[in-house]
Each structure stands twice: as structure tokens, then as C-alpha cells.
Amino acid sequence: MIVWLLRRSLQAAVTLAVALALLFLLMRAAPGDPLFRLSAERPISQQEIEVLRARYGLDQPIGSQLVAFVSGVLRGDLGVSIEHGRPVTTLLAERMPATVLLGGSVLLLNFTIGLWLGVRQAVRRGEREDRWLTTLSLTGYAMPSFWLGLVLAWLVGVEWRLLPAAGMQDPLLEADASFLVKAADVLRHLILPAVTLSAVSIAATMRYQRAAMLEVLRLPYIVTARSKGLSEREVTWRHAWRNALFPIITIFGLWLPILVSGSVFVEAVFAWPGLGSLAANAVGSRDYPLLMGASLLVATLVVAGGFVTDVAYAWLDPRVRFG
Amino acid sequence: MTAAFDVLQGAWRNPRGRTGALILIIIAVAALVGPWLLPDPLAQPDVLAASRPPTLVHPFGTDQLSRDVLSRVVTGARISLGVALLAVALSITLGAAVGMISGYWGGATDTVLMRMVDGALAIPRLFILLLVLAVWERVPVLALILLIGVTGWFATSRLVRGEVLRIREEGYVRAAEALGARRRRIIFRHLLPNSLGPLLVAATLGVGDVILLEAGLSFLGLGIQPPTPSWGGMILDSREVMVSAPWAGIFPGLAIVLTVLSANLFGDALRDAVDPRSA
Numbered sequence: 203m204i205v206w207l208l209r210r211s212l213q214a215a216v217t218l219a220v221a222l223a224l225l226f227l228l229m230r231a232a233p234g235d236p237l238f239r240l241s242a243e244r245p246i247s248q249q250e251i252e253v254l255r256a257r258y259g260l261d262q263p264i265g266s267q268l269v270a271f272v273s274g275v276l277r278g279d280l281g282v283s284i285e286h287g288r289p290v291t292t293l294l295a296e297r298m299p300a301t302v303l304l305g306g307s308v309l310l311l312n313f314t315i316g317l318w319l320g321v322r323q324a325v326r327r328g329e330r331e332d333r334w335l336t337t338l339s340l341t342g343y344a345m346p347s348f349w350l351g352l353v354l355a356w357l358v359g360v361e362w363r364l365l366p367a368a369g370m371q372d373p374l375l376e377a378d379a380s381f382l383v384k385a386a387d388v389l390r391h392l393i394l395p396a397v398t399l400s401a402v403s404i405a406a407t408m409r410y411q412r413a414a415m416l417e418v419l420r421l422p423y424i425v426t427a428r429s430k431g432l433s434e435r436e437v438t439w440r441h442a443w444r445n446a447l448f449p450i451i452t453i454f455g456l457w458l459p460i461l462v463s464g465s466v467f468v469e470a471v472f473a474w475p476g477l478g479s480l481a482a483n484a485v486g487s488r489d490y491p492l493l494m495g496a497s498l499l500v501a502t503l504v505v506a507g508g509f510v511t512d513v514a515y516a517w518l519d520p521r522v523r524f525g
Numbered sequence: 526m527t528a529a530f531d532v533l534q535g536a537w538r539n540p541r542g543r544t545g546a547l548i549l550i551i552i553a554v555a556a557l558v559g560p561w562l563l564p565d566p567l568a569q570p571d572v573l574a575a576s577r578p579p580t581l582v583h584p585f586g587t588d589q590l591s592r593d594v595l596s597r598v599v600t601g602a603r604i605s606l607g608v609a610l611l612a613v614a615l616s617i618t619l620g621a622a623v624g625m626i627s628g629y630w631g632g633a634t635d636t637v638l639m640r641m642v643d644g645a646l647a648i649p650r651l652f653i654l655l656l657v658l659a660v661w662e663r664v665p666v667l668a669l670i671l672l673i674g675v676t677g678w679f680a681t682s683r684l685v686r687g688e689v690l691r692i693r694e695e696g697y698v699r700a701a702e703a704l705g706a707r708r709r710r711i712i713f714r715h716l717l718p719n720s721l722g723p724l725l726v727a728a729t730l731g732v733g734d735v736i737l738l739e740a741g742l743s744f745l746g747l748g749i750q751p752p753t754p755s756w757g758g759m760i761l762d763s764r765e766v767m768v769s770a771p772w773a774g775i776f777p778g779l780a781i782v783l784t785v786l787s788a789n790l791f792g793d794a795l796r797d798a799v800d801p802r803s804a
Contacts, residue, residue, distance in 0.1 A: 220647075463651040
């Protein structure tokens with residue numbers, strides 16, 4: 203296990219290093235330099251551009267730029283946002299909690315409803331319910347998250363006035379309101395973005411759970427369980443599902459990039475104050491350092507997610523580490 | 526080639542796959558023929574007829590600039606499908622080439638290539654594209670196609686590599702090697718034709734992904750540039766009139782859902798035909 207863990211850690215480190223190098227290359231390979239777009243967007247003099255170029259080190263040779271980039275990343279210094287005039291790391295840290303709250307809620311929705319529906323589908327394989335659930339989840343998967351968000355915000359938020367359609371808190375709420383009132387307020391704001399993001403991503407969870415469950419259901423011990431006279435319910439949930447739950451862990455690593463990309467759109471539509479809307483705004487204001495910082499953070503999260511997934515899987519299933 | 530043909534036939538026999546394929550064909554025909562039959566998608570005939578709800582003259586209504594939403598949706602189909610098909614063709618070719626080299630050459634080539642693919646897969650495709658497109662003044666459509674294509678082959682190369690590793694152990698490949706067949710013959714005669722099934726699945730599902738991706742980029746103002754109609758761009762424009770003229774945003778969104786869903790239904794049927802166990 204130790205050797206396996208070391209090898210897997212090394213692999214994660216290499217992956218992250220490659221991703222870092224790719225990001226640097228992307229930054230430099232893009233046509234024009236990052237400040238070029240800035241001058242097209244706002245009144246800015248040539249002199250100011252020169253000052254900015256010097257501040258961001260764009261006047262240095264490419265070798266020293268790479269060194270500066272890597273050492274900055276290692277020190278946790280991602281530069282200063284052009285739009286906000288504050289360190290990128292501070293901005294990212296400020297926006298992190300809202301995104302974690304949204305992502306966590308989506309995770310909870312997908313891994314309760316999604317798993318339950320996936321198991322039902324496997325048990326009723328090929329029947330009408332299975333087919334309809336597949337079509338339904340695929341329809342969600344085919345929806346652009348920003349479109350579903352806009353439609354829900356319009357219907358539920360504006361036409362029916364059931365839920366708030368933007369932000370994370372009610373600006374009119376008393377500042378000294380009790381914690382419970384504030385939490386309920388955040389929860390009301392959370393529902394629409396979380397449902398939107400979940401609807402467009404739950405298909406993957408359902409599909410994996412269905413496939414994993416089908417694999418297990420054809421094993422001999424299920425026949426044994428049935429022939430012992432256990433009810434279908436016990437066979438499904440107590441015997442089959444426990445073993446069909448393992449493979450689902452792997453989907454977490456695959457699913458993280460989808461969630462992060464989706465949150466860019468959903469947070470932008472619902473003005474949810476997280477990393478996604480920060481990145482979407484950085485695109486709008488051509489705030490290159492901020493966009494780069496967000497991409498770095500995302501790449502780190504994806505690599506870390508994959509690593510944690512693999513470790514959890516190896517810990518639960520000895521065949522992986524000894525196989 | 527027969528393997529790929531069998532897969533296509535299998536998907537066509539599947540009712541859901543056939544439905545998806547038929548809807549896709551209808552959308553493609555509409556995209557090709559529609560722009561000749563419908564009003565000019567750029568024309569702004571009458572400012573007083575702006576933001577009108579659907580009528581017989583304008584079945585999808587008009588947008589805030591009095592442009593016909595139906596003809597914009599149909600023209601948008603041409604753009605979306607065109608971008609998606611070309612970009613996917615590029616990704617699939619690149620993915621097949623890299624996967625083939627990685628799987629068949631093996632050794633250090635394989636290790637280096639696959640580590641690079643790992644690194645590239647760590648950055649979500651959306652973020653790679655945002656970083657490149659954010660510095661661009663006005664993105665030409667051709668550049669957009671190239672960029673989407675070049676950022677989409679990483680997973681495909683993994684898939685093809687896996688197929689190659691499996692197929693090269695088969696008896697007929699061993700026999701060909703023992704007979705002294707050249708590398709090129711083995712690749713183009715055995716490895717490639719036998720990986721076409723999974724490649725076909727990846728391509729079909731890739732079309733749906735790229736349509737969503739392009740719509741997202743256009744929604745952020747980085748994809749297809751106005752006044753060229755694109756589904757994502759139309760939804761972006763409709764944002765400010767969502768309450769007064771929701772049809773301007775709802776119809777392009779429905780067009781995306783229908784197209785992507787059909788592509789995925791067909792892709793699913795293809796997958797079931799390649800690997801019947803998953804059905």
C-alpha cells in the first residue's frame with residue numbers, strides 16, 4: 203500500500219506539473235499579450251500599458267517569465283487582479299465558501315436521488331420506467347445550464363415569485379437577524395442554482411449506478427440470496443447495492459471538472475457569489491491574472507479530486523492496490 | 526469497416542437510436558434548406574414589431590430588434606452543427622493518431638504522451654478555451670473550430686490507446702506480425718478498422734458536447750460573434766428581455782436540447798451496439 207501510495211502521489215505531482223506548464227504555454231501562445239485586450243476595452247494610454255507590462259513582467263524574456271510564474275505559484279502568489287486591484291489568492295479564497303456550499307449541495311442531490319434512481323433503473327432494466335428515466339436524465343444532460351437557469355429564474359423567480367432568482371442573501375434582511383433566519387435565507391437562495399446544476403449533471407451518476415448495479419445483479423450470490431427466500435427489497439438494497447456502491451466512487455473524480463465548468467454558467471446566471479461567477483466576470487473584464495488563477499485552482503482541484511478518489515477506492519477495494 | 530457498419534446497423538435497429546438519428550437528419554436538412562425559405566435572420570423589418578409573441582407569420586415570435594426568431598434558430602443550427610461536426614472530426618482524428626502511436630509504439634513514447642494527456646485533462650476544456658479566447662479581439666469562426674477541435678482529443682486518445690492494447694494481442698494481429706506485415710499495414714488494416722466502433726460512439730457523443738460548449742462560449746460572448754446568429758448568442762441577447770419576450774430565449778434553448786439529446790440518444794444506441802452488455 204505504501205509503495206502504491208507513493209507511486210500514485212508521484213503521478214499526481216507530475217500531472218499537476220504538466221498542467222501548470224500547459225497553462226503557462228497557453229498564456230504565452232495566445233495571440234497578442236494579455237494586456238492587449240485590455241487596451242481595447244477601456245481608455246488606457248500607451249504609458250500605462252508599459253507600466254502594467256513591467257508590473258506583470260511581460261517585458262522580461264520568456265525563460266525568466268516561466269521561472270517567475272512557477273515560483274509565484276509555489277509561494278501561493280498568483281499576482282494581482284487587474285479589475286479588482288487585489289491579490290488573486292485573496293479573491294479566490296473569499297469566493298471559495300459559496301462555491302463549496304453550492305457544489306456540496308449538488309453533490310448531495312446527485313448522490314442521493316441519482317443513486318436511488320440508478321438502482322431502480324437497474325432493477326427494472328428494459329422496462330418502461332427504466333427507458334423513461336434514461337430519456338429524462340439525458341434531456342437534463344442535453345440542457346445548457348445557463349438556459350435552464352434563466353428559464354427557472356424567470357418562471358420560479360419572476361412569474362411565480364416562489365424563490366429568489368439572484369444572489370445568496372436578501373439585501374433587505376436585518377443585519378442582526380438570528381442565525382436560523384439567515385441560514386433559511388441562504389437556503390432559499392441556494393435552491394434554484396443547486397437544482398439547475400444538479401439537473402444537468404445527474405445523468406452521469408444515474409448511468410454509472412445503473413451499470414454498476416447491473417454488473418452485481420448478475421453475480422451468483424444474488425441468485426443465492428433470492429433462493430434463500432429474501433425479499434426483492436432486501437436483495438436489492440442489502441446485498442446488491444452495497445457492492446454496487448464501490449465503483450461509484452470513481453465517478454467523483456470524473457465529475458468534478460463537469461461541476462466546475464457548469465458552475466461558471468450557473469453562478470453567473472444566478473449572481474451566486476462564488477468562484478464560477480468570479481471567473482465569468484474575469485472573462486467579461488479580460489482580467490487575465492484572475493482567470494489564470496482560477497484555472498490553476500481548478501486544475502489543482504481536479505488533480506486532487508482524482509487522487510483522493512483513487513486512494514479511497516484502493517482503501518476500500520484491496521484488488522486495486524495488490525492487483 | 527464492416528465492424529463500424531454493423532454498429533451503425535445495430536443502432537438503427539434500436540428504436541431510441543433511430544429516433545435520435547431521424548431527428549438529427551431533420552435538423553440537418555432544415556439547417557441546409559431553411560435559410561432559403563425563411564426571412565433574412567439579420568433583417569430588422571420593423572422596430573414597432575419588436576418582441577412580438579409567436580404568430581403565424583413569426584412562429585417563434587420576434588426578438589427585441591424585430592428579427593424573426595425562427596429563421597435565426599434555423600440559421601443558428603447551420604452554425605452549431607457546422608462547428609460541431611468540423612471540430613469533432615478534428616478531435617477524433619488527433620485522438621486516434623495519438624492513441625494509435627501511444628498504444629502501438631509503447632515504451633517511453635507512450636509514457637510521455639499519456640502523462641501529457643493526464644495534465645491536459647486536469648484543466649477543464651472550458652477553462653483552456655476561456656484562457657485562449659479571452660485575449661482575442663474578434664474570434665474568427667475557423668479559429669473557433671480549430672481551438673475546440675484541438676482541445677477535445679485527450680480523452681479519445683486514451684480510448685484508442687486502450688483499444689490498440691487490446692486488439693494487438695489478438696491472434697490475427699499476431700499472425701500478421703509473424704508474416705512480416707509492416708507497421709503501416711497493421712495499423713491501417715487491423716488496428717484502426719477494429720477501433721472504429723468505439724470511435725464512432727465517441728464522435729457522436731462529442732457532437733453533443735461541442736454544441737453545448739460552443740453555446741456556452743457564445744453565451745459568455747467569446748464564441749460566435751454577432752450579428753451571426755448562434756444559439757448561445759441568442760440566449761445571451763434574450764437575457765435582458767427574458768420577462769417581456771421569453772420566446773426569444775426559450776426557442777434557441779429548446780433547439781440545443783433537441784439536437785444534443787438526439788445526438789446522445791443515437792450515441793447511446795451506438796454504444797449499446799458496440800457493447801451489448803451495457804444495454
